[in-house]
Amino acid sequence: xxxxxxWEDYPSLKTELERTLDxxxxxxxxxxxxxxxxxxxxxxxxGKLLRPAYLFLFSxxxxxxxxxxxIALAASIETLHTATLIHDDIVDEAATRxxxxxxxxxxxxxxxxxxxDYLFIVCFKLLAHHVSSLKSIQLNANSMEKILDGxxxxxxxxxxxxxSVESYIKNISGKTAExxxxxxxxxxxxxxxxxxxxxxxxxxxxxxxxxxxxxDDILDYSQNxxxxxxxxxxxxxxxxxxxxxxxxxxSHRQELMPYLDKKIKMSDEDTQKIYDIVKQADGITKARILxxxxxxxxxxxxxxxxxxxxxxxxxxxxxxxxxxxRQA
Numbered sequence: 001x002x003x004x005x006x007w008e009d010y011p012s013l014k015t016e017l018e019r020t021l022d023x024x025x026x027x028x029x030x031x032x033x034x035x036x037x038x039x040x041x042x043x044x045x046x047g048k049l050l051r052p053a054y055l056f057l058f059s060x061x062x063x064x065x066x067x068x069x070x071i072a073l074a075a076s077i078e079t080l081h082t083a084t085l086i087h088d089d090i091v092d093e094a095a096t097r098x099x100x101x102x103x104x105x106x107x108x109x110x111x112x113x114x115x116x117d118y119l120f121i122v123c124f125k126l127l128a129h130h131v132s133s134l135k136s137i138q139l140n141a142n143s144m145e146k147i148l149d150g151x152x153x154x155x156x157x158x159x160x161x162x163x164s165v166e167s168y169i170k171n172i173s174g175k176t177a178e179x180x181x182x183x184x185x186x187x188x189x190x191x192x193x194x195x196x197x198x199x200x201x202x203x204x205x206x207x208x209x210x211x212x213x214x215x216d217d218i219l220d221y222s223q224n225x226x227x228x229x230x231x232x233x234x235x236x237x238x239x240x241x242x243x244x245x246x247x248x249x250x251s252h253r254q255e256l257m258p259y260l261d262k263k264i265k266m267s268d269e270d271t272q273k274i275y276d277i278v279k280q281a282d283g284i285t286k287a288r289i290l291x292x293x294x295x296x297x298x299x300x301x302x303x304x305x306x307x308x309x310x311x312x313x314x315x316x317x318x319x320x321x322x323x324x325x326r327q328a
Contacts, residue, residue, distance in 0.1 A: 004048045006322075010315070016056050016071065017049045023075040027122050038103050039115055043082060045098040050323065051077045051179055054208070055187035057319070058201045060312040061305070062191025072130035073190055076123045077183050083119035084147060084179075086112055091151075092234065131190060143182040150174020158239035161249065161260065165290070168246055169210065176216075177209025184208075197305070204301045211294035211324050217242035218287050221278055233271045236260075243290065245274070248283030295324040 003021075007014035024043055030036035052074035059070045088094070089102040090112050096102060104112035127137050153171040157163045184205030188198040220233060221244045235242055239260075241249075249256055255277050259270045278284065298320055305313045 002044050002046050004046055006048055007053075010053075010319070012310075013053055013056060016074070017052060019071050020049070020052050020074040020078060023071055023126075024079055024122075027075065027079070027126060028119075030118065035103070035107060035111055035115055038106060039082075039119070041100065042086070042097070042103065043078075045100050047078075047098060049078060050212075051081055051183040053319070054180060054205060054316075055183040057312055057316050058184045058187030058193070059191040060308050060310050061188050061193045061197055061201075063193065065191045069130045069190060070187065072126050073186050074183075076126035076130075077179065077186070079119050079126065080123040080144070081179055083116045083123065086116035086119065088151075090116075092238065094234070143178050146174040146178040148174075150176070150178070154240060157241070159260070160241070161253070161257065163241055163246060165243070165246055168241075168243055172210060172213040173206065176213040177206045180209030180212065181205035200301060200305070204298055207294050207298040207301065208320055208324075211291050211298060214243055214287060214291040214294065215324060215326070218244060218284055218291065220244075221275060221284050233275065236271065236274060237266045243287040244278050244283035246283075247286035248278040248281035250281075252277050252281040291324065295320070298324075 003014055003017060007017060021043060025040060028036060028039055028043075030039075055074045055077060056070060059065050085097065086103055089097055090104045090109050093104070094102050095105045102112070103115050107115075124137070131137060150171045150173065153167070154175060157167055157171065181202050182205070184201040185198055188201040193201070217235075220235065220242065236245060241260075245256070256274065259266065259274050259277075264270075299317060302313060302316050302320060305316070307313060
């Protein structure tokens with residue numbers, strides 16, 4: 001089983017994440033074994049499993065941890081995340097994800113839609129069998145709605161040269177940060193943590209998720225396809241303007257406009273020119289400043305969490321610092 005090397009420094013988390021992948025695998029059973037194997041290949045393709053990891057860590061603040069239930073919750077969260085990735089790849093017409101062929105590229109869009117839909121079913125079956133109250137299912141449904149709102153907001157803002165930083169933050173708060181927020185909350189809430197701590201966990205997860213997505217968008221302008229496992233500057237080719245470009249447009253709009261015309265198919269030379277202008281305008285540097293603000297906000301919130309016998313607070317601070325300073 002392939003677990004991301006990030007977890008070598010966190011052996012107890014690594015064990016729980018391996019059990020999470022095992023449960024996800026046993027929960028997936030399709031008559032079409034070729035598609036089933038493609039889903040399983042994606043699940044085992046070396047994703048970081050960050051959302052389950054944060055769920056496990058926040059579960060340690062609970063008054064009484066239920067290990068089996070927590071593993072099921074982690075599996076449901078990662079299954080939901082995988083479903084959204086499959087659907088994202090359909091919309092983006094992406095050929096690769098984590099350096100592997102996407103399901104839509106390998107089998108076509110119809111099969112990919114059904115594969116993603118099937119994983120939504122798996123997610124809610126896991127929740128239905130293991131959560132202690134309807135609140136968690138309601139929150140999961142609410143989170144799915146916010147994820148969709150973020151994606152639709154991003155779609156509405158395509159080719160919008162006047163998109164603001166505020167609109168960008170609102171979109172990524174839904175499409176990315178909401179699932180981090182839900183993971184942290186569920187870990188605490190479903191293991192009977194204090195109400196105020198569960199609420200704090202939700203806010204912390206949101207800030208971590210926002211910082212994570214900003215950094216992901218920065219990497220799109222500073223890494224190559226082999227390093228990050230997906231095509232670089234893919235979003236800008238589709239009219240999706242992420243933070244480095246938004247920052248650059250405040251001072252270099254006229255230089256960028258000829259390359260952002262949606263009527264013209266963007267060439268590799270065009271994307272290189274966009275990259276050069278964004279770098280010249282310090283768009284990447286300005287985006288990093290905002291990522292750092294959200295990172296520091298999350299770290300300050302983490303520092304106020306109570307001590308546990310597992311030194312959870314220190315682990316969370318170490319992991320979050322490591323995650324938000326990553327280069328891939």
